[in-house]
Amino acid sequence: MFTSFFDQYDWESTKQSIYAKTAQDVLAALHTKERRTLEDFKALISPAAAPFLEQMANMSHAITQKRFGKTIQMFAPMYLSNECQNICTYCGFSLDNKIPRTTLSATQILAETQAIKSMGYDHILLVTGEANKTVGVDYFKRALQIIRPHFSHISIEVQPLDQTDYTELISEGLNTVLVYQETYHREDYKKHHPKGKKSNFNYRLETPDRLGRAGVKKIGLGVLIGLEDWRTDSFFTALHLAYLERNYWQTKYSISFPRLRPAEGYLEPKVEMNDRELTQLICAYRIYNEEVELSLSTRERPIFRNHAFKLGITSMSAGSKTNPGGYAVEQESLEQFATSDERSPAAIAAMIKSEGYEVVWKDWDLTYDVV
Numbered sequence: 001m002f003t004s005f006f007d008q009y010d011w012e013s014t015k016q017s018i019y020a021k022t023a024q025d026v027l028a029a030l031h032t033k034e035r036r037t038l039e040d041f042k043a044l045i046s047p048a049a050a051p052f053l054e055q056m057a058n059m060s061h062a063i064t065q066k067r068f069g070k071t072i073q074m075f076a077p078m079y080l081s082n083e084c085q086n087i088c089t090y091c092g093f094s095l096d097n098k099i100p101r102t103t104l105s106a107t108q109i110l111a112e113t114q115a116i117k118s119m120g121y122d123h124i125l126l127v128t129g130e131a132n133k134t135v136g137v138d139y140f141k142r143a144l145q146i147i148r149p150h151f152s153h154i155s156i157e158v159q160p161l162d163q164t165d166y167t168e169l170i171s172e173g174l175n176t177v178l179v180y181q182e183t184y185h186r187e188d189y190k191k192h193h194p195k196g197k198k199s200n201f202n203y204r205l206e207t208p209d210r211l212g213r214a215g216v217k218k219i220g221l222g223v224l225i226g227l228e229d230w231r232t233d234s235f236f237t238a239l240h241l242a243y244l245e246r247n248y249w250q251t252k253y254s255i256s257f258p259r260l261r262p263a264e265g266y267l268e269p270k271v272e273m274n275d276r277e278l279t280q281l282i283c284a285y286r287i288y289n290e291e292v293e294l295s296l297s298t299r300e301r302p303i304f305r306n307h308a309f310k311l312g313i314t315s316m317s318a319g320s321k322t323n324p325g326g327y328a329v330e331q332e333s334l335e336q337f338a339t340s341d342e343r344s345p346a347a348i349a350a351m352i353k354s355e356g357y358e359v360v361w362k363d364w365d366l367t368y369d370v371v
Helices: 002-006 011-019 023-031 038-045 047-068 106-117 137-150 163-171 186-192 201-205 207-214 230-247 275-288 302-311 345-354
Strands: 071-081 123-128 153-157 176-178 218-221 252-256 293-296 315-317 358-360
Touching: 002 201, 002 230, 011 038, 011 230, 023 038, 023 047, 038 047, 038 230, 038 275, 047 275, 047 302, 071 106, 071 137, 071 153, 071 345, 106 137, 123 137, 137 153, 137 163, 153 218, 163 207, 176 252, 186 201, 201 207, 207 218, 207 230, 218 230, 230 252, 230 275, 275 293, 275 302, 293 302, 302 345, 345 358
Parallel strands: 071 123, 071 315, 071 358, 123 153, 153 176, 176 218, 218 252, 252 293, 293 315
Antiparallel strands: none
16 A cells, blocks of 8 residues: 555655755756656756756657647546535535535436537546535446446546445446545645545545556546645655556556635635746656646636646646536536636637647547556
């Protein structure tokens, strides 16, 4: 389990190590002829790397085109439920927020499916709050049975489940599971998750292990940027990725970059990350790991997404609704968080194509070796 590996690292000493990196360390990471290490990644996300951003961007762009070509895969999230039994300080669905709760019925799921399909999508991400009793494995199985005939690739972002649960869902057509640790800072994690099953740090941390053993096609990792020092959290994400690639090498991996956005019960970010720093992080991941897929959501501003997608990003969402039934059923229900890029999928696709890229509406099936 990753937990025993993770516990060998101390947050503060790791943070100090990142901030102690020098310009010489950055140059060594950029110009090494060997496979880049986690120490190289520390250098690339350090403050010392900021003056090298243009060089990093050019290198990241070249690596991405060599590995993935000039293609961007597009997907849409479908929120099935805002019911949740957790208290999370940053989420609009948190149990302590007195909001109307709703869970889509089979008929409503089909209506949302048809609305998203009409936009051209063939890759869908199913999202719920964490409410095991009302939105549990049986509900997910029924949803997959409804949705599977309409989409070639189905991802979920729901509560962590047991390995046997994932095995059942994979047999129903599940391809990918996104499970964000939110923050790898164990003590601060407790502050942000005081109630509910999500308060179990280790159970969430070990979810990708259960997914790997279940044989899921792809696992998505990430943290909620703004809860803690983004450089240190990103290092632990890269550490987690390195561990998973060694132990579950037949699985593919993706990284997302959600920055804290306004929501009901809004939490002020502990640490701000500006656009240059997010660009640095995207490039650092691409230079460190040429195989991992990188995803950028509608949390980001249009002007940023217009430029950043060329620097290492492989997938983007568009036209996203973060409320249950937001596409066709109940368009005014409460959002989980506010989106920033509200352009239509057609507008995003046109922007991507105007830069000489191809839009892929379904998940590509890339094969590669991980050593």
